[in-house]
Amino acid sequence: MDGTVSARSGGRRPNWWKPRERPVPPAGYPEMIEAMRLLQDRITAAVPDAAMVAEVTRGLTAIADRLEPTARDEWSQLAGSLREVPGRGSALLPVVEILSENETTLRGRVRFSRFHLGGNGAAHGGTIPLMFDDILGRLANSGGRPVARTAYLHVNYRSITPIDRDLRVEIRFDREEGRKRLLRGELRDGDVLCADCEGLFVELRPGQP
Numbered sequence: 726m727d728g729t730v731s732a733r734s735g736g737r738r739p740n741w742w743k744p745r746e747r748p749v750p751p752a753g754y755p756e757m758i759e760a761m762r763l764l765q766d767r768i769t770a771a772v773p774d775a776a777m778v779a780e781v782t783r784g785l786t787a788i789a790d791r792l793e794p795t796a797r798d799e800w801s802q803l804a805g806s807l808r809e810v811p812g813r814g815s816a817l818l819p820v821v822e823i824l825s826e827n828e829t830t831l832r833g834r835v836r837f838s839r840f841h842l843g844g845n846g847a848a849h850g851g852t853i854p855l856m857f858d859d860i861l862g863r864l865a866n867s868g869g870r871p872v873a874r875t876a877y878l879h880v881n882y883r884s885i886t887p888i889d890r891d892l893r894v895e896i897r898f899d900r901e902e903g904r905k906r907l908l909r910g911e912l913r914d915g916d917v918l919c920a921d922c923e924g925l926f927v928e929l930r931p932g933q934p
């Protein structure tokens with residue numbers, strides 16, 4: 726494995742921002758992650774009786790045990806690395822369907838679901854920065870630029886963000902100054918502004934993890 730000595734970690738870690746071969750996902754992989762998202766939503770909403778709790782626990786544990794021998798290291802995993810698949814194959818992320826994308830602007834549709842519920846029909850306040858961070862990061866790292874990480878992400882919650890509705894998100898690349906890349910984003914429910922944000926991404930220097 727190629728490696729770079731990281732001052733922060735004090736050890737060897739892969740030079741992970743180098744483009745690397747990812748395994749090709751097997752047929753049906755995105756659908757498996759979609760089934761996982763459905764499970765997350767159903768478990769969040771469910772009020773099962775004790776017998777069903779025991780049955781579901783057995784079933785989920787059996788599936789987890791079947792998957793365990795197929796585990797690979799982080800640099801080879803599929804989840805989160807599928808750029809062309811909405812949600813990148815990560816069950817963590819709210820799924821943003823990219824409608825248009827170039828080097829300065831990204832427009833998409835996002836739907837927060839029951840799994841992302843905070844309260845009273847509104848998405849949890851932590852899921853909104855999660856969504857913004859991922860697509861700001863996608864645009865910040867587009868166009869063949871060297872990898873940059875989020876230095877800050879400022880989110881303004883302007884009105885509640887409803888779950889189970891298609892919302893629009895728009896991200897703009899504002900400016901670039903040396904290693905710094907400033908981006909802005911908005912999340913809208915129709916004409917209603919739900920949240921907006923500003924994010925600073927800083928290009929990593931060689932050896933930075």
Ligand SMILES: CCCCCCCCCCCCCCCC(=O)SCCNC(=O)CCNC(=O)[C@H](O)C(C)(C)COP(=O)(O)OP(=O)(O)OC[C@H]1O[C@@H](n2cnc3c(N)ncnc32)[C@H](O)[C@@H]1OP(=O)(O)O
Binds near residue numbers: 927
């Ligand atoms: C992960 C990438 C995947 C890429 C592949 C594409 C995949 C497809 C889509 C995936 C998308 C996922 C996107 C997730 C993106 C994350 O979520 S990354 C995870 C969250 N972020 C982190 O963990 C970062 C932790 N922090 C750090 O590593 C370091 O603090 C940083 C950000 C690299 C900066 O450290 P540094 O290089 O020592 O910076 P430093 O030289 O002090 O400062 C550089 C400049 O930035 C300014 N600056 C630095 N921090 C700040 C701050 N907080 N406030 C204001 N100014 C600041 C400094 O003032 C300085 O400005 P100038 O003096 O030059 O004008």
